[in-house]
Amino acid sequence: MTTQNPITRKKDLGQAGNGGRFGALAHSEPPASASLTRPNVTVIPFAGQGRLYNTGTSKMSPWPGNLPAPEVGIVYSDAGTLETYVTVGEDLVPFWGDPENFGGITCGARLDPEEYPDFEALSEADREAVIAYGRDAHENATLAVDTLTSALISNPDVHKAIVAHATAKPEAGPTPYASRSVARAERIIALYDQGNESGTYLRDILADLRHYADAQGVDFHASLDGGAGYYAGELEDDAAGNYV
DSSP states (O other): OOOSSOOOBGGGGOOTTTTTSOOOOOOOOOOOOTTOOOOSOOOOOOOSOOOOOOOSOOOOOOOOTTSOOOOEEEEEOTTSOEEEEEEETTEEEEEEEOTTSTTOEEEHHHHOGGGOHHHHTSOHHHHHHHHHHHHHHHHHHHHHHHHHHHHHHHSHHHHHHHHHHHTTOOOOOOOOHHHHHHHHHHHHHHTTOSSOOTHHHHHHHHHHHHHHHHHHTOOHHHHHHHHHHHHHHHHHHHHHTOOO
């Protein structure tokens, strides 16, 4: 397997704002279709945090101690495969999964050695150590991406938006204020999920918000009064169907 648009040097991956390091590869747009009625942009209603757990199966081989610490980045190729890049000098050494060899990971520098002069200048021992490091980094990155992707599409709002976009259905209408507020609160509560009973979440959140108000010089009680007014108004709007 070879990459669609091989990137071998740091300068090849430059994008505004990232100092010529890592960025997304260019993707060609699909051809227009007269029967396609999906909107040009579908807004995915998601905000929150994903969680990555150390399952005990992750590993990282050591980086050669005589080499500068590497930079590591991930991108998607035009072929839609996740690639991990590890810097060796000015080389960006790529690693990707081999679909014909389940669990196998290919090092691009082994396929086209002339394209990676800094990598090839290493001793054989250092090259093997770099490859072991890159393969482990790619395996761990793939697991992390799969975990976050699974969590993202399991979110009900995200799931509905993806299906609506994929099937060219119109976007859902406005959501009542109470439903939106509960959804936002659930994302906040997820940050406080330590196995406590649900009644303790509000206490912890309010305590943190009060500390935050103190730090920002905001009148906490005035904010509570204002929030009570918003709450009452939104209940009235929901009852009347006046939400946008």
